[in-house]
Amino acid sequence: MTNSFDEQHPDQKSKITRRTFIERTTKVAGLSLGLTFINPMTSLDVLADRGKKMSRKKPILVFPVVSDVHMNETSDQTFNKFKETLKQLNQLVPKQDAFAVVGDLTDNGLVPEYEKFKTAYEANKQSKAVSLIAIGNHDYWNGLPEADAQKRFLEVTKMPAIYYHKIIKGYHFIVLGTEDGVTEGTFSVKQIKWMSEKLKQAHTDDPKKPIFVFHHQPIKDTMYGSEWGFTANRDLFYDTLKKYPQVITFSGHTHYPLDDPRIIHQKDFTTIGTSTGAYLWLDAGRIQGEVPEGADILNQALIVEVYENQVIIKRRDIHNNDWTGEPFEISVPANKNSFKYTDARKDKKRPFFTNDAMLSIANDMTTATSLSIMFTQAKDNLLVHDYKVIVTNLETKEVAKEYLGFSEFYKDPVPNPVILNLEGLAPSTTYDIEVFALDAYSNISTNSITAIGRTKKGEPIKITLSKDKVSSIEETLDVVVEGVRAPKSDWVGLYEVNENPGEVESIWWQYTEVSGGTCKFTFNPKNNVNAARYKQGSTYKMVYFYGSGYETVASATFKVE
Structure with missing residues (x-):
């Protein structure tokens, strides 16, 4: 390299x-x-989808963008991936003006997870690069009140606030912050009004220059993956930005890969997804599932180069040490009539x-x-x-x-x-x-x-339960699955009877262990990963799945009395 x-x-x-x-x-x-x-x-x-020849002209401003690195308390996998990301980006961009991380620094906002982020980041951060770090929904998932979760984030990252504004080499950067742990994201009217003032300031300074905006969750109904975007105050948020075609927004959260050409979208301004440094997530309804086998290999980043007459955004496969797709090119000054990545571009x-x-x-x-x-x-x-x-x-x-x-x-x-x-x-x-x-x-x-x-x-695969009713949420249940194939990443999961697998996480699950075409095990509720959804008075289904998919192969129900 x-x-x-x-x-x-x-x-x-x-x-x-x-x-x-x-x-x-x-x-x-x-x-x-x-x-x-x-x-x-x-x-x-x-x-x-050929990458164009890399520009030899020196950019005015250059900065990498990553997101969803998800430091984990008990595993070093994402920690090691993040260190590799920083190392590779330093080799590719030896003189960075800024470095952006668009939320979900951690899996659960825990102190050991933040320490891993801090250790990797501070050891590899370029001294002259301005840090632009946003908070994500996972960074709230530590059981603390929202204000305390935000305080922990700010203490580690040294950011001035949950949402803030910086000017770097004459270019305006607006970093927004989701205000709680709600998955789809929360951006208050107060924060959006603040953003509006900063956009006006940037436009007044120089209406021809791009304005860079960062927020963890995407704006619903924009680029690829934005079905996972926020709905509360969505229209106010969008309408505030639409006055400024020079805006380029970067959002994470979805874990959708950069390879898909729809990852960038232009209508009234530009939106682009930032992928992940942790694990892949994809469209629903496919055989392989939304989190397919091998999803934790994915590790991607963006490199943004700003020139006088254009912004070039390059897509990097960190895990493969290579580029993916051709760079996106955004003309400067921005003109909606000359946008390339609109719905009209549909192939x-x-x-x-x-x-x-x-x-x-x-x-x-x-x-x-x-x-x-x-x-x-x-x-x-x-x-x-x-x-x-x-x-x-x-x-x-x-x-x-x-x-x-x-x-x-x-x-x-x-x-x-x-x-x-x-x-x-x-x-x-x-x-x-x-x-x-x-x-x-x-x-x-x-x-x-x-x-x-x-x-x-x-015979079709059959699940037999030792009882159809249990007397408490602590009682165990013997399970026999007959007619199953030798292990091929097949698994059994527990759901409430009306839940649709793939649309909601399982309450409990395990891979199958097969002997003579039969899988036997004892379900113990103390191993539930989503224990709050396992409660008295509800009916549940034990479901058998092939591979990494979510199509029900066989199921059996029981009630917790």
């Missing part, structure tokens, strides 16, 4: 990274796995499979209630985001299931072929499987690939 901020690093030619998945031909691995494919397949070209080109693409059933992973399919990644001019899988009962000609699965663009290396597990099927049944590709803008491929697969004989 060089110390030059302007140089790009060469691609790893021995593997497919997310960057090379977008930029160059993907390789076919199917034949090396000894599979028999329905259709022949050759190599695919995946067109590039119209459909992804597609080549004529010789192939799809196979992974027979060694087939069960009585599931089929696993393996197929080549499709092609797109930007990014293949998802695959739509339609499973039709060959005998009845009725659609049995429809699935959405990520292309796993977020992995390094990107798997090719990709494997999707199709759960919830009937035993001893033959299915026609058809796969379509979708890009980041939901354009669906005009062609598809198909295969035929049959589930194995056997």
Whole structure:
């Protein structure tokens, strides 16, 4: 790795990274796995969201942006990742003017977690870089009153207040602070009015210069992931900013990756997500789940360069020591009519499979209630985001299931072929499987690939509980899960009967331990991770899941009297 901020690093030619998945031909691995494919397949070209040549001109102002580093009291994983982030950003940007951290410094706002943040940050911080640190909702989750949680944050970070304003090299920086631990975020009318005054000040100083605004939770209905944004005072917040097209806001919270082109959005001003240094979170409704297997690998950052006539925002894969996607370019002075990243930019080109693409059933992973399919990644001019899988009962000609699965663009290396597990099927049944590709803008491929697969004989998975009622929230329960497959990250979780897995965290969960097709264990409520939701008078369900997904494979209910 060089110390030059302007140089790009060469691609790893021995593997497919997310960057090379977008930029160059993907390789076919199917034949090396000894599979028999329905259709022949050759190599695919995946067109590039190509990074433009890095500017050689020296920027007026430069600063990195990170967020959601989530120091943890009992694990050093995020601590070590944060140290690597700081080290790598120092190599890339040896002369930083500022350094921004957009909230969720910690998992739970605990003193040992803040100490880890402080230890890593102070050891690696550049002396001339101005610290811009915002508080996030997780930083309140320590059981303290809000004022005391804020006091702890301020004592560690040395920030002047929960929300504050700084001028760096003549550019205005406005850092906002969510005011409590509510997940979606709380920005009071008082704080928004204060922001309005600072925006007026910045505009008066120089209406042509960009104004940089930082807040942990995103503004709802803006960029990718903003469904997790705040609703209280949302319109007042947005309308305050919309008067100033030169505003560029940075928000964290979502943990959505920088790879997706929708991570930046422009309408009345610019919004951009800042990803995470902890673990990936993604769109709901996919086979892999919102927090897919291997999600804790992700570690990303932004590098912002300010020039006289533009702002360039570069996306960095810290975990892969490489860039991802092309830099975003924002013209200065700002003009809404010349915004590039609006809804109107929506890509119209459909992804597609080549004529010789192939799809196979992974027979060694087939069960009585599931089929696993393996197929080549499709092609797109930007990014293949998802695959739509339609499973039709060959005998009845009725659609049995429809699935959405990520292309796993977020992995390094990107798997090719990709494997999707199709759960919830009937035993001893033959299915026609058809796969379509979708890009980041939901354009669906005009062609598809198909295969035929049959589930194995056997009874569907069954959960048996030792009792259907327990007398107290302390009483244990014996659980037997029959017909399960050998461990493949399958798990059992506890939910209130009306809760939808994936939309809410489990009350308790564990991975399956299987012997002879059966998993046996004793559920002990003292191990509940969300104990407050386990209470007398309520009915609960024990649910079995395949892999990292949230589709119910089997369940059984009981009541706490």
